[in-house]
Amino acid sequence: MSEDVLFDLVNVSKKFVKGKEQISIFDGLNMQINKGDFVAIMGPSGSGKTTLLNMLGGVDQPSSGEVSFDNQRIDNLSEGKLAKWRANNIGFIFQFYNLMPMLNAFRNVELPLLLTNMSSKERAQRVQNALKLVGLDDRAKHMPSEMSGGQQQRVAIARAVVSDPKLLLCDEPTGDLDRKTADEILETLQLLNKEFGKTIVMVTHDPSAAKYAKHTLHLDKGEFVLEAK
Amino acid sequence: MSLVSQSSAVIMMNVRSLPRRFWMSAAMVFASAVVVAILLAFLAMAKGFETTMQSAGSDDVAFFLRVSSAAELNSTVSNEQVNILTNAPGIASNENGPIISPELYVIVDGVKKSSQTKANIPLRGINQQGIALRENFKLTQGRMYSTGTNELIVGQGILDEFAGFELGDEIRSGKNVWTVVGVFTTGGNVFESELWADAKVIQSLYNRGSSYQSVRAKLTSPDQIEPIKAFVENDPRLNQDVQSEKSYFSEQSKGLSYMALFGRVISTIMALGALAGALNTMYTSVSDRAGEIATLRAIGFSHISAFIGTLTEALVLSVIGGILGSIAAFIFFDGLSAATLGGSFTQVVFQFQLTSDLFLQGATMALVIGFISGLFPAWRAARLPVVIAFQNGR
Numbered sequence: 001m002s003e004d005v006l007f008d009l010v011n012v013s014k015k016f017v018k019g020k021e022q023i024s025i026f027d028g029l030n031m032q033i034n035k036g037d038f039v040a041i042m043g044p045s046g047s048g049k050t051t052l053l054n055m056l057g058g059v060d061q062p063s064s065g066e067v068s069f070d071n072q073r074i075d076n077l078s079e080g081k082l083a084k085w086r087a088n089n090i091g092f093i094f095q096f097y098n099l100m101p102m103l104n105a106f107r108n109v110e111l112p113l114l115l116t117n118m119s120s121k122e123r124a125q126r127v128q129n130a131l132k133l134v135g136l137d138d139r140a141k142h143m144p145s146e147m148s149g150g151q152q153q154r155v156a157i158a159r160a161v162v163s164d165p166k167l168l169l170c171d172e173p174t175g176d177l178d179r180k181t182a183d184e185i186l187e188t189l190q191l192l193n194k195e196f197g198k199t200i201v202m203v204t205h206d207p208s209a210a211k212y213a214k215h216t217l218h219l220d221k222g223e224f225v226l227e228a229k
Numbered sequence: 230m231s232l233v234s235q236s237s238a239v240i241m242m243n244v245r246s247l248p249r250r251f252w253m254s255a256a257m258v259f260a261s262a263v264v265v266a267i268l269l270a271f272l273a274m275a276k277g278f279e280t281t282m283q284s285a286g287s288d289d290v291a292f293f294l295r296v297s298s299a300a301e302l303n304s305t306v307s308n309e310q311v312n313i314l315t316n317a318p319g320i321a322s323n324e325n326g327p328i329i330s331p332e333l334y335v336i337v338d339g340v341k342k343s344s345q346t347k348a349n350i351p352l353r354g355i356n357q358q359g360i361a362l363r364e365n366f367k368l369t370q371g372r373m374y375s376t377g378t379n380e381l382i383v384g385q386g387i388l389d390e391f392a393g394f395e396l397g398d399e400i401r402s403g404k405n406v407w408t409v410v411g412v413f414t415t416g417g418n419v420f421e422s423e424l425w426a427d428a429k430v431i432q433s434l435y436n437r438g439s440s441y442q443s444v445r446a447k448l449t450s451p452d453q454i455e456p457i458k459a460f461v462e463n464d465p466r467l468n469q470d471v472q473s474e475k476s477y478f479s480e481q482s483k484g485l486s487y488m489a490l491f492g493r494v495i496s497t498i499m500a501l502g503a504l505a506g507a508l509n510t511m512y513t514s515v516s517d518r519a520g521e522i523a524t525l526r527a528i529g530f531s532h533i534s535a536f537i538g539t540l541t542e543a544l545v546l547s548v549i550g551g552i553l554g555s556i557a558a559f560i561f562f563d564g565l566s567a568a569t570l571g572g573s574f575t576q577v578v579f580q581f582q583l584t585s586d587l588f589l590q591g592a593t594m595a596l597v598i599g600f601i602s603g604l605f606p607a608w609r610a611a612r613l614p615v616v617i618a619f620q621n622g623r
């Protein structure tokens with residue numbers, strides 16, 4: 001397998017059981033994502049974008065098939081090992097930011113670092129750097145409720161990158177934001193990809209958001225129909 | 230390890246999110262406070278009664294009752310028998326001779342101040358040696374009764390709980406009239422729930438001839454009880470049971486131990502009710518925080534930290550309740566004076582007593598409520614699917 005491949009999905013299928021019905025979202029899906037790529041995943045509602053992202057992020061498991069990350073199987077890890085794997089490798093960015101409402105920006109960004117052995121001094125340094133990167137170093141003491149949506153999403157990005165993971169997984173990161181703010185967020189993601197070498201997988205409905213990515217995958221009925229750009 | 234920092238962060242977030250669930254959480258605190266307060270009230274009652282009874286008993290006082298009389302009220306001892314007992318071995322002496330006290334024990338009516346109900350009050354016929362035998366006896370008001378007169382002194386407990394026993398009051402009982410001339414204390418024990426008068430006067434007013442009902446004798450040391458027992462058994466004229474006064478009273482104090490049991494049963498039943506509410510509170514807490522729990526799990530927090538966080542929240546709430554309940558019990562019940570039926574159908578005045586071991590039992594009750602109500606919701610929290618972090622916003 002190539003050195004450049006970060007994700008390798010082999011013959012992945014995913015079924016949900018809803019009552020007596022069985023819904024098959026993916027059936028024999030094969031795909032690869034390269035290191036350093038910025039991939040936008042598009043597709044109609046219900047096509048399985050979030051399901052795919054969840055399997056990549058190790059929060060959901062395929063019904064069958066293999067998911068490998070950096071040449072290591074993750075589809076068969078235990079829940080405890082998966083949590084550690086997520087802590088070490090992945091930063092999540094959510095549509096609704098998912099900040100802890102009772103913590104200020106600093107404490108929110110610090111959360112992933114609590115899973116490491118860093119000293120509090122070292123953590124403070126890292127948090128400040130991450131906040132600076134997203135242009136919010138002067139807002140460290142602010143609560144989420146005191147910030148705009150765009151600012152909250154930038155805090156969430158700082159939280160996703162603070163522990164320096166290889167991969168950022170974003171589900172509709174601009175879905176809740178106006179055009180101008182969305183562009184700022186997307187520029188930040190692009191910067192993280194270009195300057196810091198982060199691999200980014202971003203689910204979006206928005207074609208103009210997809211333009212910031214290097215590649216776009218169209219997902220329809222469990223298949224990638226077209227790879228543009 | 231990072232489990233500690235993870236868990237303490239989760240606990241801190243849980244606690245800070247409590248205002249969102251303020252009333253539910255307050256209800257859980259309240260329920261556990263009520264359960265603990267009720268438990269402590271019953272235990273304090275039983276404890277106070279027990280202390281009052283047991284502190285009256287000395288282990289260096291031999292106590293004689295007629296064979297198979299369980300209590301003083303239905304016992305008799307003849308004057309001749311008292312004279313024989315005076316010669317028993319191991320009895321201490323003072324300037325008035327051997328410290329041996331033949332006593333009478335009759336009943337007069339009293340009316341409880343609190344409930345206005347009638348109750349039996351013991352009137353003890355006693356002599357000088359009998360008073361010497363009660364080492365913590367103190368006259369706090371008025372004077373001693375004069376021998377040969379219808380005067381009596383009242384225990385502090387009777388003065389507090391019953392009407393009509395003030396200094397100078399006249400007490401009518403049947404055809405007899407007594408005058409209160411003094412008030413005494415005996416260090417808070419059961420003798421304070423009595424009236425004392427001259428034994429000879431009671432013998433004549435109650436047609437007892439020269440007989441008594443019980444005999445107390447001060448021993449030179451507690452281990453003299455065995456020689457005295459042997460002495461009594463070897464003399465066929467003595468149909469007496471001998472035991473230390475301490476063992477007599479600890480037998481009598483079992484009277485209210487059912488209160489402690491009753492308190493435990495009542496508070497356990499109430500705790501079950503409180504548990505149902507507490508479980509509801511904690512399940513609500515988990516669903517209220519579900520998005521946050523899932524987000525933390527996505528970031529890489531372990532499911533153990535979600536478990537510990539939820540369990541701790543339950544324990545914190547129930548323990549706060551326990552502390553409030555203990556404070557309330559202390560304010561409202563500690564030292565509260567009450568009178569109840571003692572061992573021999575007479576009233577015993579005692580004070581609710583909250584001691585550290587009772588508080589410990591209250592604390593245990595609070596922890597049990599917290600633990601059980603936290604356990605199952607914590608289990609649910611630990612097993613929440615992480616994918617819900619992506620499903621909808623908060």
Ligand SMILES: Nc1ncnc2c1ncn2[C@@H]1O[C@H](COP(=O)(O)OP(=O)(O)OP(=O)(O)O)[C@@H](O)[C@H]1O
Pocket residue numbers: 016017018023025043044045046047048049050051052
């Ligand atoms: N836990 C689940 N149980 C049952 N069915 C599910 C579950 N999660 C997803 N599905 C179903 O799987 C399909 C794909 O869902 P998914 O959330 O991946 O779609 P999506 O492409 O992200 O849609 P959207 O654009 O609306 O976010 C949908 O039909 C959905 O109802």
Ligand SMILES: [Mg+2]
Pocket residue numbers: 049050051
């Ligand atoms: Mg989706």
